[in-house]
Amino acid sequence: HQSKVDSAKDRILGINPWIHVDVIRAHADDQNVSSLIASSDCIADCTDRFATRFLANRLAVSLKRPVVSAAALGVEGQLTTIDPRQESNPCYACLVPDVPEVEPTCSETGVLGPVVGTLGSLQAVEVLGVLLGWPDRLVGRLLRFHAKTMEWKSFRYRKDPACPVCGSAAEL
DSSP states (O other): OOOHHHHHHHHHHHHOTTSOOOOOOOOOOTTTHHHHHHTOSSEEEOOSOHHHHHHHHHHHHHHTOOEEEEEEEBTEEEEEEEOTTSTTSOOHHHHSOSOOSSOOOHHHHOBOHHHHHHHHHHHHHHHHHHHHTOSSOSBTEEEEEETTTTEEEEEEOOOOTTOTTTSTTOOO
């Protein structure tokens, strides 16, 4: 059984064998995630837990690294970009102030594969846009997709001055 990172490396090299792919075989936790993020130009967050997403957000804000966050559950998915390199931009905690008390998981509720594929493709485009400096990214905007109704919705959100992560009284 091949790990997800090794499978991803094989797929990437299958598409372009002339590039170099660094694989990190580690689970992100409080002890190692800071060093993982510090060496990155952009973070692609595809975690399935709010606690991990909040940890990545705090460290990204602290280290001023952009994060493209994609999530899917059931027949729905969402995508947003956090870019703390500009002080006026909101962070993930401005969008979702608290970890929900009840957190359904993909293993409990399931997730439609094409929703994951759709969000993953859009996340890849957004990461490229961040790295290449394309304007009008999803900073301060949440893009939501509902596969059952085939509806796309976009919501704007602003920086919360009282945000404990990126606000004026933030304690990182």
